[in-house]
Amino acid sequence: MALSLLLVLLAVVSTTLSMNPGVTVRLTNKGLQYGKQLGMDALQGQLKSVQIPDFSGSQRVSPIGKVKYSLTNIRLVNVGLPKSAVDLVPGTGVKLTIGDAFMNLHGNWRVKYLRIIKDSGSFDVGVTGLSISTTVAVKSDQTGRPVVSSTNCVANVASAKVKFHGGASWLYNLFSKFINKALRNALQKQICPLVDKTVAGLNPKLKTLNVLAKVDKYAEIEYSMVSSPAISQATLDLNMKGEFYNIGKHQEAPFTPAAYSLPSENNNMLYMALSAFTANSAGFVYNKAGVLSLYVTDDMVPKGSPFRLNTKTFGIFIPEIAKQYPGLMMKLLVRAEQNPTVTFQPKNATVQANAMVTAYAIQPNGTLSPLFVLNLESSVSANVFVRELNVAGRLTLNQMKLSLGTSYVGQFDVGSLDSVLRMVLKVVVIPIVNVQLGKGYPLPALGKMNLVNPQLQIMKDYMLIGTDVQFTG
Ligand SMILES: *[C@@H]1O[C@H](CO)[C@@H](O)[C@H](O)[C@H]1NC(C)=O
Ligand SMILES: *[C@@H]1O[C@H](CO)[C@@H](O)[C@H](O)[C@H]1NC(C)=O
Numbered sequence: 001m002a003l004s005l006l007l008v009l010l011a012v013v014s015t016t017l018s019m020n021p022g023v024t025v026r027l028t029n030k031g032l033q034y035g036k037q038l039g040m041d042a043l044q045g046q047l048k049s050v051q052i053p054d055f056s057g058s059q060r061v062s063p064i065g066k067v068k069y070s071l072t073n074i075r076l077v078n079v080g081l082p083k084s085a086v087d088l089v090p091g092t093g094v095k096l097t098i099g100d101a102f103m104n105l106h107g108n109w110r111v112k113y114l115r116i117i118k119d120s121g122s123f124d125v126g127v128t129g130l131s132i133s134t135t136v137a138v139k140s141d142q143t144g145r146p147v148v149s150s151t152n153c154v155a156n157v158a159s160a161k162v163k164f165h166g167g168a169s170w171l172y173n174l175f176s177k178f179i180n181k182a183l184r185n186a187l188q189k190q191i192c193p194l195v196d197k198t199v200a201g202l203n204p205k206l207k208t209l210n211v212l213a214k215v216d217k218y219a220e221i222e223y224s225m226v227s228s229p230a231i232s233q234a235t236l237d238l239n240m241k242g243e244f245y246n247i248g249k250h251q252e253a254p255f256t257p258a259a260y261s262l263p264s265e266n267n268n269m270l271y272m273a274l275s276a277f278t279a280n281s282a283g284f285v286y287n288k289a290g291v292l293s294l295y296v297t298d299d300m301v302p303k304g305s306p307f308r309l310n311t312k313t314f315g316i317f318i319p320e321i322a323k324q325y326p327g328l329m330m331k332l333l334v335r336a337e338q339n340p341t342v343t344f345q346p347k348n349a350t351v352q353a354n355a356m357v358t359a360y361a362i363q364p365n366g367t368l369s370p371l372f373v374l375n376l377e378s379s380v381s382a383n384v385f386v387r388e389l390n391v392a393g394r395l396t397l398n399q400m401k402l403s404l405g406t407s408y409v410g411q412f413d414v415g416s417l418d419s420v421l422r423m424v425l426k427v428v429v430i431p432i433v434n435v436q437l438g439k440g441y442p443l444p445a446l447g448k449m450n451l452v453n454p455q456l457q458i459m460k461d462y463m464l465i466g467t468d469v470q471f472t473g
Contacts, residue, residue: 019226020257022242022281024273025444026235031269031469032094036086038471039096039198046198047079052105052186061174067113071123071179074107090232093138093148096195101130103187109164111171121166123175125183129158134195138236144224145209146238150199155191157184205447213442218289219244219282223444234266240444242274244281246289253281260462268455268466272443274391275462279342282441292336298329300428307423311361314371317416320409321371325361331368333358334429337375342382349382349458351395356405357421373405374414376421380430382437386454386465390440395430397422448472 027035056070083099105125112118134153141147160183162176211224222241230237243253257277265271286292298309307313309330315322333356340353355376360368379398384391400422404414443451443465454467 019239020259020277021226021239022257022275022278023223023240023444024260024262024271025238025240026262026271026273027238028235028266028269028271029088030266032086032088032236034269034469036084036096039086039202040081040084042201043195043198044079044081046194046201047081047103047191048076050076050079050103050187050190050194052076052107052183055179055182059174061113061170064113064170067111067174069109069111069175071107071109071175074105074125076103077106078102078104088231088233088236089135092135093231094136094236096132096134096136098130098132100128101132103127103130105183109167109171109175111167119167119171121164123162123164123179125179126161126163127157127159127183127187128161129156130187130191131156131158132191132195134192134199136199138229138231140225140228143207144211144226144241146206146225146229148199148202148206150192150196153192153195155188155195157187160184160187208447210442210445213444214247215244215441216439218246218291219285220247221245221278221441222250234264235262237262238444242278242281244278244285246285251288253277253284255280255284258461260460262464263459265466269468270466272465272467273459273462274443274465276342276344279344280339283340283342287336287339292340294334294429294432296332296334296424296428301424302427305423305427307420313420314359314417317420318372318409318412320412321361324409325369325371328361328363330371331360331362332424333360334376334424344458344461344463346460347458349384349393349463350398351380351382353378353380370408372407372409372412374417374421375403375405376425377401377403378425384456384458384463386443386451386456386467387440389443389445389449389451391443391456391463391465392440393437394434395437397425397430400425446471 052074054070054072058066058068061067081098081101085097087095089095108122110120132155134150136148137151138146138148160180162179164172213221213223215221222243222245224241225238226241227239230239257275260273260275262271262273301309311321311325311328311330314330335356337354337356340351343350357374357376359371361371363369378400380395381398383394402414402418402421448471450470452468452470454465456463456465
């Protein structure tokens, strides 16, 4: 017993220690209020399904004697929830309080007495002072999606006033008392189950969270929650894994997320923090998939460029090339040597990418003759932006440094190739990378969610998207 408790504790400690999130989605009070609007519409709809059973029985009334009665076809014609409030309950979830709610019901009555006298008519009931309160617990399910449940629901009906149409006045007294009581009971019994049902009705929507968001044929991003939501007085945080994986092969990146904390801004409904870890896990995954390499050929160089990928141009800088391989076209293989590294500093997103560039002369029979191998260290600035439900980027070259790896054409001054390689990066490689980055990477999202006026800022170790949201259906 003591041992198993210890093991459980160790397991808890080790998971909490190793599980910094890569991505955090924060719901603010503004977001909660928007959620309340949607929720109240749903609850109002549910409450319309209140069903009051038929009543029938008999009652002895002097001096008439036994009166058989029945109340049937009682239905809700209107329900109003004018006053409601939602508040975060630290550590638990959301408290929903509804006050001054009302309902109007309509039904038919029928009586039979003195053996032969029958009478019937209709009635209206006004239920007022209806109050409901419940706590919505927010947790993480087995798939890492949020799941909600209503706990401690309490409903009270202050009064139910009955108004009869038709019939003798003594009937009113007969019915009013017990209709009042029966209705209050029936309503009190039904309201909380309907509230619970409304809350549970959110779960299918929460299940649409893209815990495994497909990016392309190589990669997907995992957005499952790594722990239960962190709920404070002002915010509800969903801490997610935020890691890129090769599709079908979930190998952990050889680095872990650094801890970060979100600013206490609350102008937007939602904030999403995407860590440098998330971006770097993308670099790891694409590098492992072997797609961070590119053959650059002359047809990829703009027509107007004075530099051509041939032995004539390169022969200007390295005469041995023109001498050994006259009149040949060339080809460059640019391949990432390590995983590119993304660094987020306030207002500054930089990618450090080190590549190996191998230059070949293309022989007339198609054989590639290697000329030299260069190590290229580049620092590129990333402009990151939100497009629909994606985060996308655009790179521009910052700095570049060349060094010689191997030469098959004798000694030469590497610095002389600087401008050619810079041109190749600027007009060929980076534009191709930008086409990929421009397609974007899916953000965590629920169902038919749209981002309204999203803004992205680069913070230390993460980027922060502040946005309002709108659900369409
Ligand atoms: C951005 O950060 C990188 C290092 O991470 C630095 O080299 C570069 O100068 C910075 N750029 C600006 C505009 O501050
Ligand atoms: C292709 O041409 C080169 C240079 O003329 C020669 O060295 C090589 O053996 C040729 N290869 C083939 C497969 O014919």
